[in-house]
Amino acid sequence: MSDGRRPDRLADGAEADRLLDAAGAGTPTEAGGPPDPLVDLLAAAAAPARPHELAGEQAAMAAFRAARAAPASPARRRPGFTAGALAWGAGVLVTATAGVAFAAVTLEKPPAPPPPPTSVNPAPDSADPGESASAGGTSPDGPTTAEPSTSPSRPAGATEQRSELVGLCRVYLAKNPAEREKTLTAAGFPPLVQAAGGAGQVEAYCRGVVPDPSADATRTGNDNGQGDGHGKGDGNGKADGQGDGHREADGQSDGNGKADGQGDGNGKADGQGDGDGKADGQGDASGQGPAGSRETGDGEENGNGKGRHSPPAERVG
Amino acid sequence: MTAELSDAVAKARSGDEDAFRFLYRSLQPGLLRYLTALVGADAEDVASETWLQISRDLPSFTGGEFRAWAVTIARNRAMDHLRRQRRRPSLPVPxxxxxxxxxxxxxxxxxxxxxxxxxxxxxxxxxxxxxxxxxxxxxxxxxxxxxxxxxxxxxxxxxxxxxxxxxxxxxxxxxxxxxxxxxxxxxxxxxxxxxxxxxxxxxxxxxxxxxx
Known part of the structure; x- marks a missing residue:
């Protein structure tokens, strides 16, 4: 066809400029002309925002608020380094060097853990966010007994704040391990440190809340012992969940041994999930089947544990 | 479009959250698409860093074309990212x-x-x-x-x-x-x-x- 779809119509450049301008201005349609693949392509490339492209909005808003709270100084490298931020930085430094999170706990130890992101907890019967999380501190170097907790100083809705935290976590986890500590001193991150219960806990906390397995490609931090054992006992059932997450180069392995001891009053369910998340962000933790007690089909895992969990739990009745 | 943006920038600089949200929604899709061409699958992370810096440095934005300012930040972050990636000895392929x-x-x-x-x-x-x-x-x-x-x-x-x-x-x-x-x-x-x-x-x- 010789209808102007030929490449050489762009030879003079003016037409090319016109197409680029039109696409950039969001008015790429050619009135009356024949369908032009190049125009279509530019229009598609400049199409209006699609929802997933705006997924980081909460994180951006959180960053904005935080930057407002600690206004930038003229110095360009370290804006936002006001006294408050400095205090935070000092706190972060203390906790980071100490390696434990007690400092933050003494500062503020807010209560309720934030509800997990909705995508992370698909179990229909555990829709309540207040599931008791007993972190299995089976590893010596990861005393993650501090539950993720929301900051009381922020009155914002828990859900909104949580998605902000998730956003901050994504930024944090995107960093090199070497840079992470520094990142936490940046404006905007104090809420995350606070929520995690201290700088030393941020990584573990973030791995727990960021649902995206793709975010882990470059992590090398190891936080052994970060196991979320979600023990959930209904009725009188006693349920122990132990999750043991060893991970290398991988975030996102919640040892999510979920044992629902649902059954008769004395049913005791021990769910043990041993998560060995080695670079594979998939797997099911299973606290499978109560031994002895009546199984109503609830002693099962949901796919929360991104680490490979083996062996599946065994229960003692 | 540009006038609208300038208006929003001014408001955001004085702390207007809605104005900042507007800036985000206006710019983010384009930034993300541009970044995808530069850093591939890591574009979202780089975009997050970009917005972190934008919100931090907004007070020091001295006028001019805001989109150009923002996209310059995005580009710098992308280049940093690529440098980091190169320094890292082995990219875990799997x-x-x-x-x-x-x-x-x-x-x-x-x-x-x-x-x-x-x-x-x-x-x-x-x-x-x-x-x-x-x-x-x-x-x-x-x-x-x-x-x-x-x-x-x-x-x-x-x-x-x-x-x-x-x-x-x-x-x-x-x-x-x-x-x-x-x-x-x-x-x-x-x-x-x-x-x-x-x-x-x-x-x-x-x-x-x-x-x-």
């Missing part, structure tokens, strides 16, 4: 594959609405880096050649030339596809095969030399 898989699944999931845009961007990303950047800054971010030149550290004429070449190349590619398919490929219907995605990744490092 994990990368996993990421790709996830990305593909995502794409398939929302194929109905977005494959056209993905395909178009993927095709643009197959261009030589300079041309791809010029086309994206002009057509997707909406900068004029002078402003795009400032972002890229090149003269407006050079940007214009690169963009023209890029468009010609795209037109040829489309023409070629049309001939191969025996019919007109309807980009907006997602008729483009997903091949360019892989192409994009394989050629990703090529985006780097465009750093002027």
């Amino acid at each position: 994990l990368q594959a996993l990421t790709d898989l996830a990305g593909d699944a995502d794409t398939a999931e929302r194929a109905g609405e977005s494959i056209g845009t993905e395909a178009a961007l993927a095709l643009i990303a197959t261009l030589p880096p300079r041309e791809a950047e010029a086309v994206l800054l002009r057509a997707v971010i909406g900068l004029d050649a002078e402003t795009a030149g400032r972002v890229l550290g090149r003269r407006a004429g050079a940007v214009r030339t690169a963009a023209h070449r890029g468009l010609r190349r795209l037109a040829e590619l489309l023409e070629q596809r049309r001939r191969e398919a025996g019919q007109i490929p309807a980009v907006s219907d997602g008729a483009l095969p997903p091949r360019p995605r892989g192409e994009l990744r394989r050629r990703k490092p090529r985006a780097e030399p465009a750093d002027g």
Whole structure:
């Protein structure tokens, strides 16, 4: 066809400029002309925002608020380094060097853990966010007994704040391990440190809340012992969940041994999930089947544990 | 559009959250698409860093074209990211594959609405880096050649030339596809095969030399 779809119509450049301008201005349609693949392509490339492209909005808003709270100084490298931020930085430094999170706990130890992101907890019967999380501190170097907790100083809705935290976590986890500590001193991150219960806990906390397995490609931090054992006992059932997450180069392995001891009053369910998340962000933790007690089909895992969990739990009745 | 943006920038500088949200919604899609061409699957992370810096440095924004300022930050963050990646001794390939898989699944999931845009961007990303950047800054971010030149550290004429070449190349590619398919490929219907995605990744490092 010789209808102007030929490449050489762009030879003079003016037409090319016109197409680029039109696409950039969001008015790429050619009135009356024949369908032009190049125009279509530019229009598609400049199409209006699609929802997933705006997924980081909460994180951006959180960053904005935080930057407002600690206004930038003229110095360009370290804006936002006001006294408050400095205090935070000092706190972060203390906790980071100490390696434990007690400092933050003494500062503020807010209560309720934030509800997990909705995508992370698909179990229909555990829709309540207040599931008791007993972190299995089976590893010596990861005393993650501090539950993720929301900051009381922020009155914002828990859900909104949580998605902000998730956003901050994504930024944090995107960093090199070497840079992470520094990142936490940046404006905007104090809420995350606070929520995690201290700088030393941020990584573990973030791995727990960021649902995206793709975010882990470059992590090398190891936080052994970060196991979320979600023990959930209904009725009188006693349920122990132990999750043991060893991970290398991988975030996102919640040892999510979920044992629902649902059954008769004395049913005791021990769910043990041993998560060995080695670079594979998939797997099911299973606290499978109560031994002895009546199984109503609830002693099962949901796919929360991104680490490979083996062996599946065994229960003692 | 530009006046609206300037207004929002002024308000955001004085602390107006809604204005900042407006800025985010206006700029983020373009930034993300541009960044995807530069850093591939890590674009979202780099975009997050970009917004962190934008909100932090907003008070020091001294006027001018806000989009250019923002996209310059994004570009710098992307270059940092690529440098970091290069320093890191071994890129864990299996994990990368996993990421790709996830990305593909995502794409398939929302194929109905977005494959056209993905395909178009993927095709643009197959261009030589300079041309791809010029086309994206002009057509997707909406900068004029002078402003795009400032972002890229090149003269407006050079940007214009690169963009023209890029468009010609795209037109040829489309023409070629049309001939191969025996019919007109309807980009907006997602008729483009997903091949360019892989192409994009394989050629990703090529985006780097465009750093002027």
